[in-house]
Amino acid sequence: xxxxxxxxxxxxxxxxxxxxxxxxxxxxxxxxxxxxxxxxxxxxxxxxxxxxxxxxxxxxxxxxxxxxxxxxxxxxxxxxxxxxxxxxxxxxxxxxxxxxxxxxxxxxxxxxxxxxxxxxxxxxxxxxxxxxxxxxxxxxxxxxxxxxxxxxxxxxxxxxxxxxxxxxxxxxxxxxxxxxxxxxxxxxxxxxxxxxxxxxxxxxxxxxxxxxxxxxxxxxxxxxxxxxxxxxxxxxxxxxxxxxxxxxxxxxxxxxxxxxxxxxxxxxxxxxxxxxxxxxxxxxxxxxxxxxxxxxxxxxxxxxxxxxxxxxxxxxxxxxxxxxxxxxxxxxxxxxxxxxxxxxxxxxxxxxxxxxxxxxxxxxxxxxxxxxxxxxxxxxxxxxxxxxxxxxxxxxxxxxxxxxxxxxxxxxxxxxxxxxxxxxxxxxxxxxxxxxxxxxxxxxxxxxxxxxxxxxxxxxxxxxxxxxxxxxxxxxxxxxxxxxxxxxxxxxxxxxxxxxxxxxxxxxxxxxxxxxxxxxxxxxxxxxxxxxxxxxxxxxxxxxxxxxxxxxxxxxxxxxxxxxxxxxxxxxxxxxxxxxxxxxxxxxxxxxxxxxxxxxxxxxxxxxxxxxxxxxxxxxxxxxxxxxxxxxxxxxxxxxxxxxxxxxxxxxxxxxxxxxxxxxxxxxxxxxxxxxxxxxxxxxxxxxxxxxxxxxxxxxxxxxxxxxxxxxxxxxxxxxxxxxxxxxxx
Ligand code: DGJ
Numbered sequence: 001x002x003x004x005x006x007x008x009x010x011x012x013x014x015x016x017x018x019x020x021x022x023x024x025x026x027x028x029x030x031x032x033x034x035x036x037x038x039x040x041x042x043x044x045x046x047x048x049x050x051x052x053x054x055x056x057x058x059x060x061x062x063x064x065x066x067x068x069x070x071x072x073x074x075x076x077x078x079x080x081x082x083x084x085x086x087x088x089x090x091x092x093x094x095x096x097x098x099x100x101x102x103x104x105x106x107x108x109x110x111x112x113x114x115x116x117x118x119x120x121x122x123x124x125x126x127x128x129x130x131x132x133x134x135x136x137x138x139x140x141x142x143x144x145x146x147x148x149x150x151x152x153x154x155x156x157x158x159x160x161x162x163x164x165x166x167x168x169x170x171x172x173x174x175x176x177x178x179x180x181x182x183x184x185x186x187x188x189x190x191x192x193x194x195x196x197x198x199x200x201x202x203x204x205x206x207x208x209x210x211x212x213x214x215x216x217x218x219x220x221x222x223x224x225x226x227x228x229x230x231x232x233x234x235x236x237x238x239x240x241x242x243x244x245x246x247x248x249x250x251x252x253x254x255x256x257x258x259x260x261x262x263x264x265x266x267x268x269x270x271x272x273x274x275x276x277x278x279x280x281x282x283x284x285x286x287x288x289x290x291x292x293x294x295x296x297x298x299x300x301x302x303x304x305x306x307x308x309x310x311x312x313x314x315x316x317x318x319x320x321x322x323x324x325x326x327x328x329x330x331x332x333x334x335x336x337x338x339x340x341x342x343x344x345x346x347x348x349x350x351x352x353x354x355x356x357x358x359x360x361x362x363x364x365x366x367x368x369x370x371x372x373x374x375x376x377x378x379x380x381x382x383x384x385x386x387x388x389x390x391x392x393x394x395x396x397x398x399x400x401x402x403x404x405x406x407x408x409x410x411x412x413x414x415x416x417x418x419x420x421x422x423x424x425x426x427x428x429x430x431x432x433x434x435x436x437x438x439x440x441x442x443x444x445x446x447x448x449x450x451x452x453x454x455x456x457x458x459x460x461x462x463x464x465x466x467x468x469x470x471x472x473x474x475x476x477x478x479x480x481x482x483x484x485x486x487x488x489x490x491x492x493x494x495x496x497x498x499x500x501x502x503x504x505x506x507x508x509x510x511x512x513x514x515x516x517x518x519x520x521x522x523x524x525x526x527x528x529x530x531x532x533x534x535x536x537x538x539x540x541x542x543x544x545x546x547x548x549x550x551x552x553x554x555x556x557x558x559x560x561x562x563x564x565x566x567x568x569x570x571x572x573x574x575x576x577x578x579x580x581x582x583x584x585x586x587x588x589x590x591x592x593x594x595x596x597x598x599x600x601x602x603x604x605x606x607x608x609x610x611x612x613x614x615x616x617x618x619x620x621x622x623x624x625x626x627x628x629x630x631x632x633x634x635x636x637x638x639x640x641x642x643x644x645x646x647x648x649x650x651x652x653x654x655x656x657x658x659x660x661x662x663x664x665x666x667x668x669x670x671x672x673x674x675x676x677x678x679x680x681x682x683x684x685x686x687x688x689x690x691x692x693x694x695x696x697x698x699x700x701x702x703x704x705x706x707x708x709x710x711x712x713x714x715x716x717x718x719x720x721x722x723x724x725x726x727x728x729x730x
Contacts, residue, residue, distance in 0.1 A: 022105055023053035024118045024135045026142045029287050031135065032056055033073050033120065039101035041073040041122055041133070043169050046144075047233070047287055063254055071169030071256060073120065074133055074148060076100055077162075083258050084199065084248050086148075086164040088265075091127050092156035092274075099125040114139050115306075128153030133166075143302040145240075145284045152272040160270040164246075164262030165239065165280040172222035172233075175257050177249060178292070180215035180551045185539040185572050187212055187520035188551030190634070192227050195249055195257065203246040203264050206472035207490055208404065208436060209521030216245040216261070216524050217555040219292055228291040229629055230673065236288070236295035237261060238555050240307070240525035241281035243494030244268065263494075269487045284525060292554065293673075297626050300557035304624070307525050309505070310532035314559050314623040315464065315512050316347035316396055317591045317612055323540065323566050324596035327354035327363050331381045335389050340597030342393040344605060345612040349390045350398035350466055355379055360409045365470075366433045369405045370412025372451050374458065387461035398464030398512070403451035404497075405434045405470065419444050421489075423477030431471035432518075439500070440492035441480035448500045456508060466535070469517040494526070501530035514562060520548070523556060533560040533590055540594055541570035542577045542585040543718070546633035546640060546659050549589060553629065558622045558644070563589030565608070567599060577718050579604045580687055581657070583611040584720035587687075588622065588642045588655045591615050607687075614686045618653045618724055621646050625653075628673040633659055639668030639714060649676040649702075652725040658714035671709035675702035681725040683710075693721060699728060 019035040021044075032045040032053045044056045061070060069080045077088040078097030089098055100122040107118045118135040130151040137144050146166045152158040175195040179202050180188045193200070202218065204210035217238035224232050237259065239245050244264035251257050261283045272278055284302065288294030304312045319341035325333055338349045354375075357368025361375050368375075374382055387397040406412045406420065408430065413420070421436040422428040428435055437444050456462055476489050504513075515522040516535035523534045534556075537548045545563065552561055563586040568576040586592070591612070597605065621644045630641035638660025645652040656670060675681065679702045685691035692713045705725070712721035 018057055020102075020105065021054050021056050022107075022118060022120060023050075024137050024144060025049060026137050026139045026144060028142050029144065031137075031144055034059065035102040036070070040069070041100065041102050041120055043071045043073045043167065046168060046170065046235070046285070048289065068252065068254070071258065072100070073167065074100060074122070074131060075167050075258070083250055083252055084260055085162050086167040086260055086262075087131065087150065087160075088162035089129065090159040090161070091129065092152075092154040092158055093127075095127065098129060100131055101125050103130075129158060138302055138306065141286070141302040141305060142298050143284060143286045145282050147282045148280045149277055150272070150280075151277040152274055154274060156274060158272045160272060160278060162265045163270065163278060163280055164260045165283040166261055168235075168237070168259040168261075168285065170220065170222070170235065170257045170259065171255070172257070174223060174225055175249070175251070176221040176225055176227060178219040178221065178227055178554070179247075180217065180554070182212060182551075184212050184518050184521075185537060186544065186548070187537045187539075188215060188523065188548050190547070190551045190554065190632070194225055195251055197251045197253075199248060199250040201246055201248045203266070204244050205264065205266050206474075207243050207476075207493055208469050208472045209517040210242065210245060211523045212518070212521050215555070216241060216247060218247055219295055219554065220257075220259075221292070229293045229632075230291045232291050234288045234292050234295045236286050236292075236299055236555065238284045238299065238525055239281055240284060240529060241494065242497055242522060242524060242526040244490050263491060266490075267487055268490045270491055271485065271488070281526060293628055296554055296629075299555055300627060303525070303528070303557045304559060308528040308532070308557070308560055309513070309530055310559055312559060312624045313532070314590050314619060315514070315533050315562070317345075317615065318348035318350050318398065318464075318593070319346050319597070320350040320352055320466075320564060320592060320594040322352035323571055323594040325354075329354065329378065331379055331386060334386050337597065338386070338390045338393055338395060341593070342395055344593070344597065344608045345616070346395065346593065348396040348398055348464060350400070350464060351383075351386060352400040352466065353402070353468070355383065355399070357410070359411050360407065367407050367409040369402060369407040369434050370410040372401065372403075372454060382458070384459035384461065387459040391461045396463035397459070397461050398466060399455060399458075399462060400466040400468060401451055401455055402468040402470060403448040404437050404439060406437055407434050418479045419447070421473055421476055421478065423475055426475055426477070428475055431474075434471055436471060436473055438478045438480060438493070439496035440478050440489055441496070443480075445496050445500050449503050452500075452504050453507070456511065462511070464512040464514070466514045466516055467531070469521065498526070498530070505530055520552070523552060528556070528560060533562050535562045536589065539572045540564050540566035541573040541575050542582045543575055543659060544573060545585050546657060549585070550629065550633050550640075553627060553642075558589050558627065561589035562592060563587075564592040564594040566593070567595040579607050580611075581718040581720045583608070584655055584657065584687060584722050587611065587615050587722065591619070611687045614722075618651070621651050621653050626674050630670045630673070633657075637668060638662040638717070639670070641670045643672055643674070645674040649674065649679065650727040652681070654710075654723045654725065656712045656714060656721045656723075658717055658719040661717050664715070667711050668714055669709045669711045671707065672705045675706055675725070676727065677701070677703040677706060679727040681705060681727050684724045684726075686722045686724055688721070696723075702727075
């Protein structure tokens with residue numbers, strides 16, 4: 001349907017016809033905008049489907065308008081908006097005020113009939129500054145994404161100060177904010193905060209590795225002070241942006257919450273020349289009536305159908321060389337690892353850091369970054385030899401790069417000091433002994449693309465690239481940007497990153513690429529639009545992983561979650577956990593291993609072989625199924641479970657863990673969810689010689705499993721049980 005209401009002309013401050021109500025709908029949700037008689041575009045509703053959205057046409061909220069404007073779809077500085085504005089500019093003539101007025105809107109269904117697009121055009125009441133709000137509705141997934149396009153039609157430069165992607169006003173009795181915080185090797189820790197009046201913001205000012213500390217995603221539980229996996233109304237949002245971001249939550253004197261989400265305005269004034277426009281990053285929203293679990297499932301469906309490069313495809317099981325060999329290897333070390341990986345049934349071998357640099361060999365983190373030719377001393381046989389060896393054993397091959405970075409000890413730093421992010425006359429602090437290259441510079445973009453392209457040229461047998469980034473931006477300065485455009489750095493870096501990725505994807509659509517940034521520094525949908533998966537964390541220890549993977553799963557699907565079994569004592573935490581617990585944790589994501597197989601015992605290898613074989617049998621459920629978290633890894637009980645149910649509800653895989661000692665007198669019970677109550681499921685315990693659970697080998701009703709549940713023998717810390725459920729008649 002194409003509905004253009006451009007013909008509706010403003011006549012004084014009144015519409016010639018009824019002011020329009022704009023209904024952006026999915027199967028179960030409505031987002032309703034309304035044009036006020038004065039031409040403001042107001043945001044009336046985001047939540048359950050309202051078939052009669054036109055009822056909003058005469059809606060009155062009876063608040064004192066002289067104390068603040070009504071909730072606007074894109075609040076600006078100017079008029080009576082006293083909240084943090086989504087848009088704040090200095091106009092060409094120095095005017096600081098912007099008052100957006102409706103011009104027209106269009107709605108159409110895209111070639112993919114599941115997707116529809118609504119574009120609302122607005123213009124400042126006085127000056128030719130235009131804003132388009134674009135809403136894309138994904139019917140089946142119940143997801144609506146949105147961004148803004150800001151166009152300067154004025155006679156001179158307009159400076160953008162705030163330029164958020166979206167504003168979401170919400171009215172509820174209480175707002176419980178759930179977001180992810182953390183640090184390197186401790187990413188994605190879930191935190192719940194009851195919002196109070198005033199503002200809270202979640203942001204990154206690091207530009208690169210933006211998601212270690214905070215993640216640009218959140219949930220809001222409405223009308224309840226407790227977070228619930230299964231019940232209640234929950235809004236979830238996630239920003240697709242790989243640079244500095246800001247999510248701002250502000251409760252005003254009308255008890256209304258406004259969420260602003262977008263690129264961080266911090267030190268980021270952006271000048272638009274006459275005729276130029278700025279497109280903000282995409283913000284992704286969903287609304288659930290089935291608690292946090294429902295919100296996650298909507299986002300996962302959207303991510304797998306639209307939001308990630310990989311879609312439902314999951315990277316093969318793999319052995320990564322990092323924790324097993326670090327920088328210390330030769331061709332024999334690697335081919336032995338390939339042999340061991342093949343013997344355990346793994347499907348890919350990934351050569352991590354350390355394979356490059358000659359004048360400045362990459363034998364440690366101090367040298368070589370930037371010099372992407374094969375280290376002739378370490379690997380005189382070349383990369384093709386290792387890659388072909390892996391292929392000859394039936395394995396795919398992957399290789400590590402970190403193309404945005406340079407060590408001071410490198411030929412690249414000698415040749416191109418002007419490419420380093422650095423303010424004139426100031427020292428650039430190194431981090432992990434490296435500097436950041438200035439991706440706002442097109443010459444650097446060409447270089448970074450070239451690193452990828454040349455690496456792919458090292459062998460025809462390269463299937464996977466691990467793209468790392470091990471520092472963030474600080475003391476920023478760009479030799480490419482003029483003195484009056486230095487604040488463009490943050491936006492231009494992120495856009496430069498995307499330009500490179502677009503070129504790579506145009507040439508290499510089928511190469512699998514992992515976004516790693518010292519572990520989980522790039523876990524967000526901006527990166528995932530180009531990458532197949534993320535390296536969830538450098539912390540590979542299974543106990544820590546319970547929380548890291550739980551937090552990640554709130555917003556991101558298992559398809560993107562690289563999870564590796566590593567050695568004990570764990571290299572990050574020193575903790576010692578059984579091999580079964582390590583596998584049972586890693587198998588809930590994209591399984592891999594990251595250790596020296598030669599150091600494993602025969603019994604461990606035999607266990608690994610079996611667990612990998614089992615995983616291959618059910619990983620389609622992990623990749624494509626619906627996720628139900630049962631409890632949380634923060635629960636006092638110490639018992640936690642993750643259940644994936646296939647879309648047809650005929651198969652399910654249940655991972656159960658004991659992550660804290662819980663006494664010796666009883667065992668945890670888990671009521672399952674999402675099954676077919678009328679079906680009967682054959683229950684089989686996996687990754688065990690002989691099950692100790694009474695229900696192993698039984699055929700049980702879906703109703704029983706959901707109403708009564710199961711009580712696996714989880715007696716001691718690090719006990720874990722995995723069950724495959726298959727409906728009879730499969
Ligand atoms: C940080 C990554 O997160 C690790 O997995 C590994 O690739 C190292 N960098 C290599 O330097």
